[in-house]
Amino acid sequence: MDQREMVALLERRGIRDERVLEAMAAVPRQAFVPESRLEAAYGDHALPIGHQQTISQPYIVALMTEALELTPGKRVLEIGTGSGYQAAVLAEMGMDVYTIERIPELGEAAARNLEEQGYAVHTKVDDGYRGWSDYAPFSGIVVTAAAPEIPEPLVSQLADGGRMVIPVGPTGSYQTLWKVIRRGDQIERVNLGGVAFVPFISEEL
Numbered sequence: 001m002d003q004r005e006m007v008a009l010l011e012r013r014g015i016r017d018e019r020v021l022e023a024m025a026a027v028p029r030q031a032f033v034p035e036s037r038l039e040a041a042y043g044d045h046a047l048p049i050g051h052q053q054t055i056s057q058p059y060i061v062a063l064m065t066e067a068l069e070l071t072p073g074k075r076v077l078e079i080g081t082g083s084g085y086q087a088a089v090l091a092e093m094g095m096d097v098y099t100i101e102r103i104p105e106l107g108e109a110a111a112r113n114l115e116e117q118g119y120a121v122h123t124k125v126d127d128g129y130r131g132w133s134d135y136a137p138f139s140g141i142v143v144t145a146a147a148p149e150i151p152e153p154l155v156s157q158l159a160d161g162g163r164m165v166i167p168v169g170p171t172g173s174y175q176t177l178w179k180v181i182r183r184g185d186q187i188e189r190v191n192l193g194g195v196a197f198v199p200f201i202s203e204e205l
Contacts, residue, residue: 003029006029070140073095074095074139078100079144083113084113084114110123141154143166
């Protein structure tokens, strides 16, 4: 499958936001997967990137990005940089992107990947549970690992009207992808369906 076929598949699977589809058509996914996996770069499935982590399947990246409902220039936080692909898609859409990775080797490699592709993304190696309060509030937060519960520090860093997309559930099983919307002191949750993610690892959990 090539990039054009991947985007056509995303449309068939229900991705409607043209800006998301255009970003998925523009970001070279092969630049964010290991060389040994290049032939599978545009397949609609997750791929291992080392350190027991994965690059999410294109459909999940598109679904989570679409659910954020962001417009260009908005500040967005990603927890779990991985190889940098999700951050690249957000940057391609014109977002002000901040991304945190807990594994130094992945964080450093992702920063290089993003720089080589011309994406100006703020990267940091740290425990993502605590978010990045120096730059809060965020209009969007996307979490690419499954937490046992929604981290309160991340909710507190959402702007009023902001949205967070996060998988929640036990390790080794399917989880639920939630869209969390902050409205003042109230939190609304929307179930986006079942997913399977690597676990959210933090000293706080």
